[in-house]
Every structure is written in C-alpha cells, then in structure tokens.
Amino acid sequence: MSSELNILALYGLFTCLILILKMTGAMGQLGMGYLLSSRDEHRTLTGITGRLDRALTNSITAMALFAPAILILALKEGFGGATLTAAQVFVVARVLYVPAYGLGLTGIRTLLWTAGFAATVVLYLMALMAS
Template identity: 60%
Template structure:
C-alpha cells in the first residue's frame, strides 16, 4: 500500500485533511456559528485541546510543504530507492504520531517524532539532489 513516496505524500495529505475536519468539527461545538461563517477578521484564540490541535494542523501543513518538493523531484527523476522510501515511511509514521501527541500534550514524544520526521525530510532533500 505504501510502496512509493508519492503514495505516502497522498496519504499524509489525506490524513492532514481529516485532522483539519476534526478541528472544524471541534470548533463547531465550541465557537458560535456566526464567527465560523464570518471572514474571521477578529482573531480568536482556541484553547486547550482544540488550540493544540489547531497548532498541530499548522505544523502539519508546514511539514507537508517541506516534504512534498523532494518527493516530487524523486518521482519526476525516477530516483526512488530503498533509502528514499524508508525516509518517506519514517516521516509518515512520525507525523501520524505527532498530531495526537501534540493534541494530548505529550511533550517528549511530540518533540521526538517532530525531530525524526524533520530529519527524514532533510534526508529526502539530499537524496533528491
């Protein structure tokens, strides 16, 4: 199922979209609909678990923006290798752990998996060069 870096990128994008959907659902339960339907010019701070989920989403989008370029270059150049696939798999596993670790406030785990996923991303850049 996860036999290519592009598939892993797609799975991560879908996961991020599902987490975003969970955040919106949580906002619907805690924030008035008038605010949700507005242009949101006035900023509101989300607190607690919903606030952590919001920050995890922002970090996830940033991680995807960094992860996608080397994956696409590797695919376009047909340079997929065991090392690039492993780096992409490590990235995905770490990012799947990252969101719940952040949401539930598990600090050491959150930081560790963020760091390992970031290293996997850097490895992909070096492999794509």
C-alpha cells in the same frame, strides 16, 4: 504510482482529517455563527482544539517541505529502498505527532517532529545525489 507518491497522497488526506477534527472542535468552541462570519474579531481556540489548530499548521508546513523532496525524486526517477524508508519514517512520525501534540505529550511530540524533519532532510539529500 510509487510508494513514496502514495505516502505523499496519504499524508495529504491525513492533513485533511486534522482540518476536519479542528473545525469540529472549533464549531463547539466558537459556534457556527462566528465560523461563518468575516472573523474580524479574533477568538482563540483552547485546549485540545487549540493544539489541533497548531498541529495542523505544523503539518501543513511539514507537507510543504516533504512534497517537493518526493516530487524531485519522482522527476529524477530516484526512488529506491532508502527513499521509501525515509518516506515511511516521515509519515509514521507525522501521524503519531498529531495525537502527541493534541494530548500535550511535549517530549514525545518533539522527538516525533525531529524524526519527521530528519527524514525530510534525508530525502532532499537523496534527491541531490540522484542522477
């Protein structure tokens, strides 16, 4: 398995970790009874748990964009030094993004989001150029 595919797998596991952290916080805020219910009554997560919830949604969206670029490159056998660097930039930016979001570091969070998104766009461009 290529390094880029390993990065995709690691990012998937990281997203699972965010989900676990969010659910742990949600249990404390909402209680297990509510989490096991049909949740017809909407309750809002607050504080760091609310920010983790939003970071999780953002991370899933980022994966939905990142994964196809990596898989297209894999199918085209288009991996190389530049694709590895772009994938590494993506994963580092995304891993740092979550605590920045959780801690409310808005300027840094936006910079990290932009770096991860730009790396994804670069991967798509490289996928289009791969033979």
